[in-house]
Amino acid sequence: xxxxxxxxxxxxxxxxxxxxxxxxxxxxxxxxxxxxxxxxxxxxxxxxxxxxxxxxxxxxxxxxxxxxxxxxxxxxxxxxxxxxxxxxxxxxxxxxxxxxxxxxxxxxxxxxxxxxxxxxxxxxxxxxxxxxxxxxxxxxxxxxxxxxxxxxxxxxxxxxxxxxxxxxxxxxxxxxxxxxxxxxxxxxxxxxxxxxxxxxxxxxxxxxxxxxxxxxxxxxxxxxxxxxxxxxxxxxxxxxxxxxxxxxxxxxxxx
Ligand code: DAK
Numbered sequence: 001x002x003x004x005x006x007x008x009x010x011x012x013x014x015x016x017x018x019x020x021x022x023x024x025x026x027x028x029x030x031x032x033x034x035x036x037x038x039x040x041x042x043x044x045x046x047x048x049x050x051x052x053x054x055x056x057x058x059x060x061x062x063x064x065x066x067x068x069x070x071x072x073x074x075x076x077x078x079x080x081x082x083x084x085x086x087x088x089x090x091x092x093x094x095x096x097x098x099x100x101x102x103x104x105x106x107x108x109x110x111x112x113x114x115x116x117x118x119x120x121x122x123x124x125x126x127x128x129x130x131x132x133x134x135x136x137x138x139x140x141x142x143x144x145x146x147x148x149x150x151x152x153x154x155x156x157x158x159x160x161x162x163x164x165x166x167x168x169x170x171x172x173x174x175x176x177x178x179x180x181x182x183x184x185x186x187x188x189x190x191x192x193x194x195x196x197x198x199x200x201x202x203x204x205x206x207x208x209x210x211x212x213x214x215x216x217x218x219x220x221x222x223x224x225x226x227x228x229x230x231x232x233x234x235x236x237x238x239x240x241x242x243x244x245x246x247x248x249x250x251x252x253x254x255x
Pocket of ligand 1: 021022023025026061062063064065066076081082085102104105106107128129132136137138
């Protein structure tokens, strides 16, 4: 059985972590299949947004603790596990995390690495790594802090406290909280809305927003301006602007 399930519902795709017996703990198999699936979808013209989810009980309860318990520091280093996380950063297609239930440790880092999080009211976010004697290692101390600020990030990381969906939304970690039974459908609706816009513009906008976290304001504004000129040069921009003046729906080709 695959550790990751992929369904294409063009123009979106749904990727579900499929290791329910271990609450979708991210072992090498899950991470390998996940990155492979996302890279493949990223190359497909017909896919314009991807939903990444788990099960109702757990998005993912973290990296696989059993696997980590057996690994030495050199094993971790040699296995180049971090390369897989870097590969996620290179995915250009917008990624919507659909989070229901536990979203912990590496699972929380995976959700944050997506572009936005749609959370069920059952979602629980946490970084309990220090309770295991380690620290978040896939961006948790950096991306979580940028997302929710130092005070809350310190609380979550040092005390191990979980944030429920409402608090995570108030803190700025979650974009929308939805009813427990609708977590996946609502995330798909968000993905379809994203997929209906100009694909070139969406990718440039995603890259541009991410720059806000990685550069000074001046560098970010400069990047945004150049990305806008690039968007202007796309066929999609010609189509989108013309369609508005002709009072019809645009037909974007992602060119
Ligand atoms: N790993 C492996 N198995 C896990 C797991 C995990 N993270 N979380 C749960 N499971 C397994 C349990 O062992 C149990 O398996 P069986 O005993 O049935 O065989 C099954 O899933 C159901 O879990 P529970 O019986 O514990 O269920 P409960 O409802 O009682 O509790 C829980 C749910 C989520 C509160 C509990 O399972 C729990 O505390 N889980 C561990 C949460 C945690 O500490 N997560 C952080 C892991 S450290 C790196 C990148 C990232 C990371 C590391 C390196 N590099 C790039 C190098 C990230 C590190 C982490 O995420």
